[in-house]
Amino acid sequence: TNSCTxxxxxxxxxxxxxxxxxxxxxxxxxxxLGMTLNAxxxxxxxSLLTDDTTGMPPPVKDALLKLVLFASGMLxxxx
Numbered sequence: 149t150n151s152c153t154x155x156x157x158x159x160x161x162x163x164x165x166x167x168x169x170x171x172x173x174x175x176x177x178x179x180x181l182g183m184t185l186n187a188x189x190x191x192x193x194x195s196l197l198t199d200d201t202t203g204m205p206p207p208v209k210d211a212l213l214k215l216v217l218f219a220s221g222m223l224x225x226x227x
Contacts, residue, residue, distance in 0.1 A: 163221030167214050174211020181208050 177196070184193045196208050205213065 160222055163218055166221070167218040170211065170214040171218060174207070174214060177207045177211050 181193065181196050184196065196206060199205055199209075204210075
């Protein structure tokens with residue numbers, strides 16, 4: 149059997165609509181992270197990747213989690 153079963157787009161719309169905003173914000177966070185890495189600004193880089201005192205993940209980690217959830221939603225089979 150083919151493990152790459154075609155999934156209708158309408159079944160993926162919930163993943164698109166649920167994570168589109170977070171992914172667009174996350175892409176900006178990743179761009180900022182890349183600029184700080186290229187500039188060698190290690191203090192700012194650390195602050196972008198370190199959890200704050202509230203226990204919430206920083207925006208870069210949160211965006212990565214949303215991308216994984218989006219990918220999972222895109223790979224769901226109709227079974």
